[in-house]
Amino acid sequence: xxxxxxxxxxxxxxxxxxxxxxxxxxxxxxxxxxxxxxxxxxxxxxxxxxxxxxxxxxxxxxxxxxxxxxxxxxxxxxxxxxxxxxxxxxxxxxxxxxxxxxxxxxxxxxxxxxxxxxxxxxxxxxxxxxxxxxxxxxxxxxxxxxxxxxxxxxxxxxxxxxxxxxxxxxxxxxxxxxxxxxxxxxxxxxxxxxxxxxxxxxxxxxxxxxxxxxxxxxxxxxxxxxxxxxxxxxxxxxxxxxxxxxxxxxxxxxxxxxxxxxxxx
Numbered sequence: 628x629x630x631x632x633x634x635x636x637x638x639x640x641x642x643x644x645x646x647x648x649x650x651x652x653x654x655x656x657x658x659x660x661x662x663x664x665x666x667x668x669x670x671x672x673x674x675x676x677x678x679x680x681x682x683x684x685x686x687x688x689x690x691x692x693x694x695x696x697x698x699x700x701x702x703x704x705x706x707x708x709x710x711x712x713x714x715x716x717x718x719x720x721x722x723x724x725x726x727x728x729x730x731x732x733x734x735x736x737x738x739x740x741x742x743x744x745x746x747x748x749x750x751x752x753x754x755x756x757x758x759x760x761x762x763x764x765x766x767x768x769x770x771x772x773x774x775x776x777x778x779x780x781x782x783x784x785x786x787x788x789x790x791x792x793x794x795x796x797x798x799x800x801x802x803x804x805x806x807x808x809x810x811x812x813x814x815x816x817x818x819x820x821x822x823x824x825x826x827x828x829x830x831x832x833x834x835x836x837x838x839x840x841x842x843x844x845x846x847x848x849x850x851x852x853x854x855x856x857x858x859x860x861x862x863x864x865x866x867x868x869x870x871x872x873x874x875x876x877x878x879x880x881x882x883x884x885x886x887x888x889x890x891x892x
Contacts, residue, residue, distance in 0.1 A: 634814030635662035673702030793854035816877025
C-alpha cells in the first residue's frame with residue numbers, strides 16, 4: 628500500500644489536479660491533513676481521507692458551511708481521533724483534554740460556531756466518518772520501541788508545541804492502514820527561509836497568514852527531531868519507506884529521500 632500525506636502549507640498550491648490524479652493512478656491513497664482540504668475543494672477532487680486534530684482547522688469563517696455542503700465530501704472519508712465529545716460543553720469529561728491537548732483559540736469562538744462544529748462531527752455528508760480512540764505516550768519517558776500497529780498512539784509532550792505529522796498523523800496511518808510500503812509527504816516541513824514565512828494554503832483569493840508564529844517553527848522542528856527517532860524505529864522494523872516530494876527542513880533533518888512523483892513538477 629502507498630499513501631500520500633498532503634499537508635497544509637502554501638506549497639501545495641503548486642500541485643495541480645493532474646498531479647493528484649496521477650498519484651491516484653499510481654496507487655497512492657490520498658490523505659488531506661487539516662487545511663489541505665481547501666486545495667482539493669479548489670481543484671474539485673476528492674481525497675480518499677481527510678483528517679485533522681485541532682477543531683480550529685474547520686472553524687475559520689465560513690469553513691464549516693463550505694465543508695458541510697461540499698461535493699467532494701461524498702467521495703472522502705473523515706478519519707479522526709475519537710476525542711471530541713463534550714469538547715466545548717464539559718471539559719472534565721472530554722478525552723481531548725484528558726490526554727493533554729488544548730484548543731484555546733477554538734474555545735474562544737462563538738457558541739454558534741462551536742455548536743455547528745459538534746453537529747458536523749456527528750452528522751455530515753462524508754462517505755464515512757471513522758473515529759479511533761487514541762492513547763497518549765509521553766515521549767519524555769518512553770524507553771522502548773513503539774509498535775504503532777497495536778494501538779493508535781499519540782506522541783505527547785505536554786505543554787509544548789508538537790509537530791502534528793509525527794505526533795499524530797503518522798501514528799494514525801500506521802495503526803489504521805495495513806501493509807504499508809511507502810508514505811510520501813508534501814506540504815509539511817516548509818519552514819521560513821530568509822526571514823520569509825511560508826503561508827498556509829487557505830483558499831483561492833484569500834490572504835495566507837504565516838504558517839507558524841515567531842520562533843514556533845523552531846519548537847516544531849525540535850519536536851520533530853524527538854519524534855522521528857521513534858517513528859524511524861517502527862518504519863525500519865516494518866520495512867516502510869518515508870519520502871518527501873521536495874526538499875524541506877523535515878526531509879533534511881530526517882535524512883529522507885526526495886522523490887518527485889512527476890519529474891518537473
